[in-house]
Amino acid sequence: MPEPSIKTTVVGSYPLPAWLAAYPSVPNLRDAILVVLKTQELAGLDVISDGELTRFDVNHPETNGMIEYFVQPMSGISSQMGRKDVDDFRAQQGMGFRTQPAAVVEGPIGEGELDLPSSWQMVKELTASPLKFTVTAPYMLAKTLLDRQYGDLPSLTMAIAEVLRRQVEAIDAPVLQVDEANLTGNPEDATWVHEPINHVLDGARGERALHLCFGNYGGQSIQSGFWANLLGFLNNLHVDHLVLEFARRGYDELEVFTDLREGIALGIGVVDIKDNEVESPDVIAGRIQHAVDLLGEERVKWVHPDCGFWMLPRSVADRKMQTLVVGRDLFLGQAAG
Template identity: 60%
Template sequence: MSAPRILTTLVGSYPIPSWLVANPGEQALKDATAVVLHLQELAGIDLVVDGELYRFDPNHPETNGMIEYFVRQMGGIRSDIRRADIDLFRSQAHLGFRKRPAAVVEGPVGEGTLNLVEAYERVAALSMRPIKFTMTSPYMLARMLLDTHYRDQSALTFALADVLAAQVRAIDAACVQVDEANLPGRPEDAELAAEAINRILDAVPNKPAVHLCFGNYGGQRIQAGSWARLVKFFDLLRADHVVLELARPGYGDLEVLRDINPKLKLGVGVIDIKTTVVEKPDEVAHRIQTAADILGGAERIAYVHPDCGFWMVARSIADAKIHALVAGRDLFEGKPASERSQFAEVPA
C-alpha cells in the first residue's frame, strides 16, 4: 500500500472531554490526551495533534488557552486585571471583539515559568505517530495585551517572539505550527507579523508551519479579510507550509496564491468547522479537486485539514468530520474502497 501524497492533519484543538472537566487531574489529563491522539490514529490522520490539551485549565475549561496560557506564565507580565487596565485597554480601541486585556506588560518580557518543551514531551510520550505541536503567534499575543512597558507594538511583538523561539529550539516535534488569527483582519501589519513569526520558524528543528484563519469563537468568523490581501505576508514567510481556512469562505480566493513563493507549500482547509453538518467523503474529495484545479495541479497541496480547531464542536461531530477528512483524501487519491478510512456517521 503506497503512502498518500497529500497528508491529513488537524489544525490543533479538539473538544475537551466532559469527564476531564468533571474530574480534572494530572492522570485524567494524560488519559484525555491519549484518547485524542488515539482516535486520530484510528481514523488514519497522518500528522496528529494533542487537541491542545496541554493548555487545559481546570479553572477555565471553556477556553482553549490560546492567549492566556502563554502570556500569564511569562515574566514581566501581570495577569490580574484591574478596572483601570480595562479602561486603558478599551481606550486604545484596536480590538472591537475583546473588551479586556489578557494581561498587562509591566516589564521586560521573559520566559517566566512557561515550559513548552515539557508540554511537548508529555504529549510525545503518548503516540508513535508524527506529532504537530501548536503555539500562538507573537503578533496575535501582543495584540491582546495592555503594554505599559515597551509602549511600542513592534518591540513587544519581537520580545514575545524571542521568548517563544528560545523554547522552540528544543521541541523535536515533526512539525511546529504557529497560529495567527488576527493578521487576516490587519494585513497592513504583514511585515511586522512575518518578521516576528519568522524568528520562531527559524528556530524549529523540523517542519515549521503557520496556520491562518479568520477567527473561531462561538462558531463565528471574527476577522474580515481575504487571502489576496496577505500575498505579501506569504512571500515573506520562511515556513514549510501554511494551513489555511478555505472550506467556509470558499476556494475562489485561492487563485491569488498560485504565484506566491513556490517553496511555500499549502495546507487546504476542506472541513468546515463552523457547521455541524458532517461532510461526505465525496464532498471532501471534490473540495480537494477544486483547490487543485484552481492552483493548476495538486502538487502544491501538502496537507488537507479542517479550517480551524474543533474546540467548540461536539465530540461526536468532530470525530465524524475527522473520519470524513481521511476518507475524502483517500477517495481523491484513488485509494481502493477496501483500504479507505471507514466513514463514521453522527448518531441520530
C-alpha cells in the same frame, strides 16, 4: 508504506471531554490526551495533535489555552489589572471581541514559568504517530495585551517572539505550527509581522507551518479580510507549508495563491468547523480536486479542517476527521485512475 502525496491533519484543538471538565486532575488529563490521540489515529490522520489539551490547567480550568496559557506564565507580565487597565485596552484598535486584556505588560518580557518543552515531552511519549506541536503567534498574543513597557506593537511582538523561539528550540516535533487568527483582519500590519513570526519558525527543528484563519470564537468568524491582502506577507515567511481556512469562506480566492512563491506548500481547509453538518467524502474529494486543478499537485500537499474543533461536539469532530481521510483517499484514488 509510502507517504500519500497529500497528507491529512488537524489544525490543533479538540473538544474538551466532559469528564475532564467535571473532574480535572493530572491522571484524567493524561487519559484525555490518550483518548484524543487514539481517536485521530483510528480516523487515519497522517499527522495528529494533542488536541491542545496539554494547555489545560487542572487547577484553573477556566484558563484560555490559546492566549492566557502562553502569556500569563511569562515574566514581566501581570494578570492583575484594574479598571483603568481595562478601559485603556478597550480603547485599542482591532480587539473589540475581547472585553479586557489577557494581561498587562509591566516590565521586560522573559520566559518566566512558561514550559512548552515539558508539554511536548508529555504528549510525545503517548503515541508513535507523527505529531504536530502548535503555538499561538507572537502577534496574536501581543494584540491581547495591554503594553506599559515597550511603547509600540512591533517591539512588544518581537519580545514575545524571542520567548517563544527559546521554547520551540527545545521541541523536536515533526511539525511545528504557529497559529495566527488576528492578522487576517489587520493587513496593515502585514508589512512587519513576518519578522517576529519568522523568528519563532526559525527555531523549529522539524517542518515549519503557519496556520491562518479568520477567527473561531463561539463558532463565529471575528475577522474580515481577503487572502490577497496578505500575499506579500506569506511570500516573506520562512515556512514549509501553510494551513489555511477555505471551507467556510469558499474557494473563490484560491487563484491568489498562484502567485505564492515556490517552496511553500499549501494546506487547504476542506472541513467547515463552524457547522455541525458532516461533509461527505465526495464533497471533500471535490474540494481537493478543485484546488489541485487550479494550483497543481506540486502545491497542494495538505488537507485539514479550517480551524480547531474545540467548539464542536466530540461526535461531530470525530466524524469530520473520518470523512476527511476517506475523502482524501477517494481523491487520490480518482487521481491515480
